[in-house]
Amino acid sequence: GDSVTQMEGPVTLSEEAFLTINCTYTATGYPSLFWYVQYPGEGLQLLLKATKADDKGSNKGFEATYRKETTSFHLEKGSVQVSDSAVYFCALSVNTGNQFYFGTGTSLTVIP
Amino acid sequence: DAGITQSPRHKVTETGTPVTLRCHQTENHRYMYWYRQDPGHGLRLIHYSYGVKDTDKGEVSDGYSVSRSKTEDFLLTLESATSSQTSVYFCAISEVRGRGSYEQYFGPGTRLTVT
Numbered sequence: 001g002d003s004v005t006q007m008e009g010p011v012t013l014s015e016e017a018f019l020t021i022n023c024t025y026t027a028t029g030y031p032s033l034f035w036y037v038q039y040p041g042e043g044l045q046l047l048l049k050a051t052k053a054d055d056k057g058s059n060k061g062f063e064a065t066y067r068k069e070t071t072s073f074h075l076e077k078g079s080v081q082v083s084d085s086a087v088y089f090c091a092l093s094v095n096t097g098n099q100f101y102f103g104t105g106t107s108l109t110v111i112p
Numbered sequence: 113d114a115g116i117t118q119s120p121r122h123k124v125t126e127t128g129t130p131v132t133l134r135c136h137q138t139e140n141h142r143y144m145y146w147y148r149q150d151p152g153h154g155l156r157l158i159h160y161s162y163g164v165k166d167t168d169k170g171e172v173s174d175g176y177s178v179s180r181s182k183t184e185d186f187l188l189t190l191e192s193a194t195s196s197q198t199s200v201y202f203c204a205i206s207e208v209r210g211r212g213s214y215e216q217y218f219g220p221g222t223r224l225t226v227t
Contacts, residue, residue: 100206
């Protein structure tokens with residue numbers, strides 16, 4: 001079946017460090033891939049997405065590239081800020097059926 | 113902002129009582145979802161709806177029922193609340209973007225505690 005696996009947390013980084021959160025997927029069809037961010041006490045917000053192989057999604061300094069050959073969609077940011085502290089979820093959707101599948105989330109804490 | 117509100121935002125209830133959570137959207141989206149979020153489990157789908165009076169079960173539907181009598185409202189009912197249903201509940205909608213790709217948008221959540 002369709003599923004997403006993302007790296008376990010929590011992750012703690014110093015401000016201005018480089019961030020990578022790994023995400024791999026299994027899909028029977030040709031999925032769209034997403035990263036969502038959840039700040040404390042809030043719902044999930046769409047951060048970025050990619051809909052086909054080699055597409056790069058980007059937003060707020062975050063990037064992720066849809067790699068079909070490695071079934072991966074790793075989230076990266078070159079220089080994290082304290083305000084990036086949140087939980088990050090990788091997700092996929094299969095166009096037919098309108099179903100979404102989420103990873104378990106990775107908690108990120110950025111310290112000054 | 114997809115115009116999604118949830119009520120109540122917080123609720124404490126006793127074991128065995130029925131509880132209804134409401135999700136309201138203002139933008140006429142066809143698809144609506146209920147998830148629960150628990151540590152170590154991420155988001156798990158409870159039920160979803162693909163139109164008025166059209167609903168289907170998700171992976172953790174036992175003990176929950178839903179109703180959608182109007183496009184804008186999707187209700188989640190815990191028929192007899194148990195402590196295992198203590199969780200944060202999120203409503204979501206999805207809409208089609210370019211190339212037929214759906215995107216999902218979430219409400220602010222309801223924190224439910226069953227004592």
